[in-house]
Amino acid sequence: MITAEENRQLTEVGPHTFMGDLLRHYWHPVASASQLETEPVMPVELLGEKLVLFRDNSGTLGLLARGCGHRQTSLAYGMPEESGVRCAYHGWVWDSEGNCIEQPSEPAESTFRQKVTTTAYPVEELGGLVFGYLGPSPAPLLPRYNILVWNHSNRETHGTVVPCNWLQVAENLMDPAHIENLHGRYFGYVLDRTDPQESAFFRSRFMPSAIKRSSFDLFEHGIIERHLCRDEQERSWATGSPFFFPATAMVARDNGSGTLIFVVPLDDERTWFVEHRAWPSEKKGEPQQSVPFYDVPGTDEHGQFRIATANGQDHMVVVTAGATTDRRLEHLGTTDVGLIMYRQLLIEQAQVAADGGEPINVRRDPARNRRIDLPQVAAGSLRVPV
Ligand code: FES
Ligand SMILES: [Fe+2]
Structure with a gap:
């Protein structure tokens, strides 16, 4: 159960706030x-x-x-x-x-x-x-996540300003349980009402599988989210999706394609959701002259949520939970274990910063920052009970 004071501490990002001081220990995309x-x-x-x-x-x-x-x-x-x-x-x-x-x-x-x-x-x-x-000097190294340094000629960036507090957006990345319902059952329902033909296609090809098991492992630089739909060899379980502290998710594949997601707090009630995508092409070795940027609105020309797209559905669920969700009203279930772990980590690391220490995933060793790849951590090996 979260108090109003704890909710404020977790969400405020301005100068001289508990979380704002923590978040200032990291580089964030600005454009x-x-x-x-x-x-x-x-x-x-x-x-x-x-x-x-x-x-x-x-x-x-x-x-x-x-x-x-x-x-x-x-x-x-x-x-x-x-x-x-x-x-x-x-x-x-x-x-x-x-x-x-x-x-x-x-x-x-x-x-x-x-x-x-x-x-x-x-x-x-x-x-x-x-x-x-925006933090204390000296600035740490800018993390060289693999997707940012691959020598690819194909990359692009999509950005959406989300009119709500950053923590809602970050918590959604720690919540695989929503995939089956929001991007499955609800997606089908929306398409049934707007485009029955498209709905049949969606149901036959893209309906997400039910999650049989999920797990969250703390690792040196953050949290690895895993979920299992079929067997233990599938990527979502064997490798999982790392969430680099404080708010960067990596979805990378062995073939050299992937997405980095940055959750960027603009202020207390607006968040920049950035997806940076890269994939290999024939012209490998010839870097792109310029990486295209797409400013993607969260709503359509009528101001309506774009609930017939997966990103639009995510946008709808976080925005409608309030400019800053009143977490006193929550009733967290077993599927919320990941975001509970994340909140605990945020508070623990904010205290480290408040005490003058250096929080996790602040990088100062160039030898360990040449290229940051997917962490290879076995499921369950670093699990901390929550
Ligand atoms: S030079 Fe006068 S306000 Fe900037
Ligand atoms: Fe989602």
């Missing part, structure tokens, strides 16, 4: 690099902070507080310079380190700019995604 090709200066948000992301004319990325350090006008309307971004209002130029390097309206002999700085955060690009880090 797709291809977005910067059309918009070299763009507003982004992360962990309740309004920021501006830019690529200056020399190619350097910058991630700064959005309000200009002069009089707080949004730098998202700024202009890229050879080095840094120039504010639209009075033309002060800020470099990616947060230094003010030009103040055209101040006297030429003035040294005032040398005394002025603004908040600047580390920012890095990998696999066509741009990541930001």
